[in-house]
Amino acid sequence: MSEDKINALERMIETFLMTSNLPEDMDLESPDMKVFLESMPEGKRTAFLTMAKDLDVRKMSNAFNTAMSKYWDTVLQAKSRGKKVVFIPFNCSPEIFYALDIIPVGVEVLTTFTAILEEGLEKYLDLAVERGLPDTMCSSQRGTVGLLEAGLLDKPDLLVNGSLGSCDPNSKIFEYMSEKFDIPALYLDIPFYHDQRSLDYYTKGFRQVVEVLEELSGNKLDVDRLKEVCELSNRATELFLEINEIKKMIPNPVPNYYNQIHLGTKLLMAGTQDAVDIFQTALDVCQARLKKGSHVMPEEKIRLMMMYTGLYFDGGVHLWLEEEMGVSYLLDLLVYYDFNPIIDTSNIETMINGLADGMFNLPMTRQLKGGWDMPNNWLQDCLYYVDTYKADCLVFTGHTACKQVWGVYRLQLSES
Amino acid sequence: MKAFKELTEISGSRQNSYVSAWKDQGKKVVGYVCSYMPEEILHAADILPYRINGKGVSDMSQADAYLSRVNCSFSRCCLELGFRGEYDFLDGAVWINGCDHIRRCYDNWKAKRPFPFMHMLPVPHKIFPEGRQWYKEEVISFKEAVEAYFGVKITDDKIAEACSVYNETRKLLRKLYDKRTEDEPGFTGPEINTILSASVSMPKPEFNHLLEQVLQETQTVKEGSKKSIRLLVAGSIMDDQGFIENIEEMGAVVVADAFCLGAKNFWDLMDENGNVFENLIDRYYTHSPCPRMAGEYPTRLNFIKEQIERANVEGVILEHIKFCDLHGTDNALLKKDLEKAGIATLELERQYGPLADSGRIRTRVQAFLERIKA
Numbered sequence: 146m147s148e149d150k151i152n153a154l155e156r157m158i159e160t161f162l163m164t165s166n167l168p169e170d171m172d173l174e175s176p177d178m179k180v181f182l183e184s185m186p187e188g189k190r191t192a193f194l195t196m197a198k199d200l201d202v203r204k205m206s207n208a209f210n211t212a213m214s215k216y217w218d219t220v221l222q223a224k225s226r227g228k229k230v231v232f233i234p235f236n237c238s239p240e241i242f243y244a245l246d247i248i249p250v251g252v253e254v255l256t257t258f259t260a261i262l263e264e265g266l267e268k269y270l271d272l273a274v275e276r277g278l279p280d281t282m283c284s285s286q287r288g289t290v291g292l293l294e295a296g297l298l299d300k301p302d303l304l305v306n307g308s309l310g311s312c313d314p315n316s317k318i319f320e321y322m323s324e325k326f327d328i329p330a331l332y333l334d335i336p337f338y339h340d341q342r343s344l345d346y347y348t349k350g351f352r353q354v355v356e357v358l359e360e361l362s363g364n365k366l367d368v369d370r371l372k373e374v375c376e377l378s379n380r381a382t383e384l385f386l387e388i389n390e391i392k393k394m395i396p397n398p399v400p401n402y403y404n405q406i407h408l409g410t411k412l413l414m415a416g417t418q419d420a421v422d423i424f425q426t427a428l429d430v431c432q433a434r435l436k437k438g439s440h441v442m443p444e445e446k447i448r449l450m451m452m453y454t455g456l457y458f459d460g461g462v463h464l465w466l467e468e469e470m471g472v473s474y475l476l477d478l479l480v481y482y483d484f485n486p487i488i489d490t491s492n493i494e495t496m497i498n499g500l501a502d503g504m505f506n507l508p509m510t511r512q513l514k515g516g517w518d519m520p521n522n523w524l525q526d527c528l529y530y531v532d533t534y535k536a537d538c539l540v541f542t543g544h545t546a547c548k549q550v551w552g553v554y555r556l557q558l559s560e561s
Numbered sequence: 562m563k564a565f566k567e568l569t570e571i572s573g574s575r576q577n578s579y580v581s582a583w584k585d586q587g588k589k590v591v592g593y594v595c596s597y598m599p600e601e602i603l604h605a606a607d608i609l610p611y612r613i614n615g616k617g618v619s620d621m622s623q624a625d626a627y628l629s630r631v632n633c634s635f636s637r638c639c640l641e642l643g644f645r646g647e648y649d650f651l652d653g654a655v656w657i658n659g660c661d662h663i664r665r666c667y668d669n670w671k672a673k674r675p676f677p678f679m680h681m682l683p684v685p686h687k688i689f690p691e692g693r694q695w696y697k698e699e700v701i702s703f704k705e706a707v708e709a710y711f712g713v714k715i716t717d718d719k720i721a722e723a724c725s726v727y728n729e730t731r732k733l734l735r736k737l738y739d740k741r742t743e744d745e746p747g748f749t750g751p752e753i754n755t756i757l758s759a760s761v762s763m764p765k766p767e768f769n770h771l772l773e774q775v776l777q778e779t780q781t782v783k784e785g786s787k788k789s790i791r792l793l794v795a796g797s798i799m800d801d802q803g804f805i806e807n808i809e810e811m812g813a814v815v816v817a818d819a820f821c822l823g824a825k826n827f828w829d830l831m832d833e834n835g836n837v838f839e840n841l842i843d844r845y846y847t848h849s850p851c852p853r854m855a856g857e858y859p860t861r862l863n864f865i866k867e868q869i870e871r872a873n874v875e876g877v878i879l880e881h882i883k884f885c886d887l888h889g890t891d892n893a894l895l896k897k898d899l900e901k902a903g904i905a906t907l908e909l910e911r912q913y914g915p916l917a918d919s920g921r922i923r924t925r926v927q928a929f930l931e932r933i934k935a
């Protein structure tokens with residue numbers, strides 16, 4: 146790989162490192178800091194302030210950014226260390242890959258982080274389209290295609306799409322990358338329904354994927370290693386759910402910023418100690434805030450929930466909502482994980498079943514594979530989240546690419 | 562040309578004379594939207610399968626109140642007609658989860674103006690043994706739903722009979738397509754489109770009879786067709802004679818296609834020996850795959866290449882309806898691979914509907930044809 150080719154990941158790692166150790170006594174009003182802040186473009190400044198302004202948040206962001214710099218470094222070094230890399234979408238869990246010593250990279254997370262590069266993300270979104278990809282496809286994957294087109298990323302060894310049928314752009318982009326860049330691809334079909342028959346079918350497909358992964362990695366699935374990964378994943382889930390309990394309080398002590406990090410943690414690192422550490426730090430912060438009576442400042446006026454996508458490309462939006470309007474940002478349904486089961490680690494069978502069950506219930510896959518008002522689908526889950534987290538309002542921020550959501554959001558609104 | 566005239570009339574009206582005559586006998590008509598729907602099941606139940614289309618819509622305001630501007634205009638036009646009651650002559654409808662747009666069209670239709678019988682027949686998104694089993698189970702439950710709702714018995718014998726009628730249609734359509742491959746094609750693109758539209762809006766035995774006559778009648782050579790540039794057109798649903806006419810007026814003749822209402826729909830015959838029901842499942846599940854089937858891109862590319870060779874094609878137009886991610890993405894890959902194979906290719910984004918955007922399309926086609934001539 147040539148020098149400039151590794152630039153994208155290298156530069157991302159640099160930024161994560163730079164922001165991974167913000168001191169507790171950091172003074173944003175100091176002259177040096179003011180100069181530093183002035184030197185930043187506005188978007189980046191707000192993103193920086195979102196994670197730096199508040200000491201509680203700073204603790205979370207330090208843990209997150211430290212783990213991220215380490216994670217991306219592992220991706221960067223994969224080839225030289227003889228490790229295989231697989232690209233997956235956000236509705237595909239990473240645990241099985243860790244268990245087989247393969248490095249999973251979530252394409253949507255990668256695209257989102259591209260925004261922290263100096264040149265920004267737009268250039269890569271455009272490049273993907275210039276080279277053929279329709280502009281109506283999902284931009285959260287398009288950035289990764291752009292980086293591949295630009296030669297700023299190594300090709301992965303494999304592509305795995307975990308849910309054919311819940312979103313056409315989401316699965317079609319994998320076929321596109323496979324054909325365009327000559328990368329082998331595996332697909333898991335997701336049925337239209339949410340019942341035992343469907344789960345059994347899906348689990349069978351998942352097992353077939355595991356077999357191919359074993360071949361690819363040259364590693365046989367080791368029960369002890371799998372157990373270790375599943376236990377770490379379970380621990381992260383438990384911590385996530387504990388934070389959710391705190392979120393249900395009125396006012397909500399969980400800082401809005403937390404919504405910016407739980408997703409990347411879950412998608413890239415579930416099954417690792419780093420994910421546990423991030424969630425543990427976040428939980429400690431939230432518990433301390435609960436004790437202190439801290440919450441959205443100065444006053445929680447509105448408890449807001451996004452009924453589908455959030456605003457992932459604007460690092461400053463959570464802070465702005467909080468400061469300007471007293472909005473407590475509860476969640477966006479596209480990336481919330483209340484339906485992820487705790488994996489039964491009794492034996493290899495139960496673990497595989499548990500992992501498949503987890504993927505079957507990932508957001509989007511769960512809510513969009515069938516009819517919007519079917520059991521365990523979009524309408525029901527939306528009502529569950531509103532009720533559980535006591536949301537005052539729902540906001541629909543549909544991305545142009547989410548055609549299946551745009552196709553029924555009016556029905557959904559009329560029922561919500 | 563009597564038979565062709567009749568087919569033209571049929572393709573031009575929604576509740577055509579055959580549908581009316583069918584209903585006058587007290588028999589049922591059921592709509593469907595996709596080529597993964599095994600029509601033979603309905604035929605075997607003495608129910609007329611009718612392919613839903615969105616032709617003739619210029620104002621989509623009712624559909625737009627539910628589907629959105631990012632949903633493809635085909636799905637919106639179909640829903641518009643549904644909401645307006647223009648499909649009220651149907652006694653039911655069966656949907657396939659073909660793509661995100663069309664399954665949402667189903668959701669809205671079902672929520673706001675449901676037919677007495679509405680069925681979703683979900684098809685897996687890849688071809689593999691477990692998927693085939695899944696599809697088979699879904700076809701069985703569809704068959705049972707038809708039997709229960711309409712109070713009919715669909716026997717194996719009736720399915721076998723239906724299969725042979727449908728195979729006959731496919732064979733005749735292939736003969737029709739053979740005529741397109743000739744040096745001086747016997748049919749224009751719009752004429753083929755007319756015949757195809759009629760084929761999915763009337764009883765198959767009568768259609769077969771009419772098509773046989775058309776094949777005998779049409780010995781005449783289309784004037785000037787020899788001088789025209791021979792094109793293959795492929796992409797999103799195409800039942801729009803005007804679009805093809807527009808292309809041909811620029812000095813081309815469409816001699817082949819790869820549409821789900823064209824060659825891809827009828828090319829694969831069904832094995833009539835052995836267990837007919839199993840063969841029916843195989844035929845529909847593995848027929849020339851639509852871009853919704855993941856991992857099947859090479860098959861789709863090869864299909865087009867075969868059609869190019871058969872019909873001596875000089876250029877390919879790949880069209881997709883705006884927001885159709887499935888065909889849009891496939892077209893981008895196809896363009897790259899066809900150009901690499903030395904085949905001149907043009908990619909066009911369009912709207913579904915009567916000659917929408919025709920000026921821009923004409924300009925681009927003209928430039929493309931000039932490129933081929935040069």
Ligand code: SF4
Pocket residue numbers: 282283284285312313314315454509544546547548
């Ligand atoms: S549902 Fe929307 S955000 Fe999710 S992958 Fe599909 S297009 Fe992208």
Ligand code: SF4
Pocket residue numbers: 633634635636659660661662663797798882884885886887888
């Ligand atoms: S044209 Fe494309 S988007 Fe529209 S219904 Fe057909 S496959 Fe779906």
